[in-house]
Amino acid sequence: MSDQLERLNRLPLRDNLRGLEPYGAPQLHVPVLLNVNENTHPLPDSVHKAIAAAVEAAATGLNRYPDREFTQLRQALARYLGHGLTEENVWAANGSNEVLQQILQAFGGPGRRLLSFPPTYSMYPLLASGTDTEYVTGARSSDFSLTAEAAARAVRESAANIVILCSPNNPTGTALGLDVVEAVYEAGAEYNTMVIVDEAYAEFAHTGTPSALELLQGRERLIVSRTMSKAFALAGARVGYLAAAPEVTDALRLVRLPYHLSAITQATAVAALDHADALLANVEDIKGQRDRIVSELTDMGLRPAPSDSNFVFFGGVSNPHAVWQGLLDAGVLIRDVGIPGHLRVTAGTEAETTAFLNRLRELV
Structure with missing residues (x-):
């Protein structure tokens, strides 16, 4: 040792x-x-200049706390996502990892269980440990695919409080069909299971690959997580976000730290979205x-x-x-x-x- x-x-x-x-x-x-x-x-270059100008403007007010509700950013993200979403459906944090952490803080914790399907993003068990949430796993096929039947069965067998589906999956890169998301959501009804679809790489999907954003309407336990690190080339800015029912964002307000998104972060993200x-x-x-x-x-x-x-x-x-x-x-x-x-x-x-x-x- x-x-x-x-x-x-x-x-x-x-x-x-x-x-x-x-x-x-x-x-x-x-x-x-x-x-x-x-x-x-x-x-x-045009985006770099726009972000620099936005950050310079934000810097004049750094003696004050930022907008705690990051309203302008939530509005910009809702416009970008479409699907009839408004600012009330959107939440953001310092990278999608913090978004996931806040979800686990609100809906996980001691005595609760998180289910996912390895091989998948290696942060999921670490986020579970950090929030004292039990981490359990379901099985994929030998080719690393995941069927709706297998996923739903794992939900019922584990009685999980939270399920994370990574689509496209990391490290395999494959996207899930919406039938998998629907099956998991329905299987979790008995346990009031929160279902997270981690779509960090969604913008790189082939044309015609569906997004779980299409399923949000009428599903208050469904969350779609995204990031600006990949498609928006903002890995260094640390901006992640989610779309969900307004009551989900209300739940996250109970666990977020005060003023968790800096004025610099908000200005950077809004400027980038303006040049999407x-x-x-x-x-x-x-x-x-x-x-x-x-x-x-x-x-x-x-x-x-x-x-x-x-x-x-x-x-x-x-x-x-x-x-x-x-x-x-x-x-x-x-x-x-x-x-x-x-x-x-x-x-x-x-x-x-x-x-x-x-x-x-x-x-x-």
């Missing part, structure tokens, strides 16, 4: 936190970073590189999963760590997600994608 761990264990840490590892992907300084699903395209068209133009380029990765990996004899996200999960790798290391040695960092025979790569710019593909071709 390391000295640092011994010192930690001497503290009166909660039992359910002992032995856990904090979330974290490798933060290495290499030329091509394709491991954490960032939008690797820089902000367009320019930012989403880069999304189309990223989708093109993603599809290129899928095609070329297939030609290499590897097995990429169908992707509705800005990354590609691929199998058929005999020694994932050796391939990961070989790419890193060439200055390309991707993600070893710990699933035997598989790796995950973010779709970057054309040059970044080319660097990845050329080196991978040498390795395999």
Whole structure:
């Protein structure tokens, strides 16, 4: 046991936190970073200037607290999402992780249970631990897909208080059919289950892939979570949000910290939303590189999963760590997600994608 761990264990840490590892992907300084699903395209100059002007204006009032209700941002997000949503349906926080944390603070906690379906986003069990919520798992098929029947059965067997469905799923990149969401929602009626659909990568989905936003009307226990980190290239700004029934946002007001969204954050997000068209133009380029990765990996004899996200999960790798290391040695960092025979790569710019593909071709 390391000295640092011994010192930690001497503290009166909660039992359910002992032995856990904090979330974290490798933060290495290499030329091509394709491991954490960032939008690797820089902000367009027009958007950069608009954000800078908005932040400068907000800075003149930093001696005062920001709008606690971040009204302008909620209105802008509602306009962006459409589907008849208004500001009353929208909530935001410092990244979608904080959005999920607030949901668990409001609806989870001791004696309550969170269900999800690994392999999926690795923060879910950590968020459960942080809120002292029991984390339980349901099973996916051997190809990592999830059917409506299997998902509903897991809800009934677990009697979960909260279910998180990640769509498109991380790390596999595959989107769920709305039949899965509907089945989970109906199965949870007996337990008054809150159902969260984490759509962090929704803007990268193929045309025709449905969003759970279509199901919100009349479903007060359904929440759709989104982020501005990916499509809007604002990972450094930390802005996540959700759409749900107004009573859900009322519940989150009970647990949020006062003035939790800074004036700088609000100004940045509103300025970006005002220039959504320019930012989403880069999304189309990223989708093109993603599809290129899928095609070329297939030609290499590897097995990429169908992707509705800005990354590609691929199998058929005999020694994932050796391939990961070989790419890193060439200055390309991707993600070893710990699933035997598989790796995950973010779709970057054309040059970044080319660097990845050329080196991978040498390795395999």
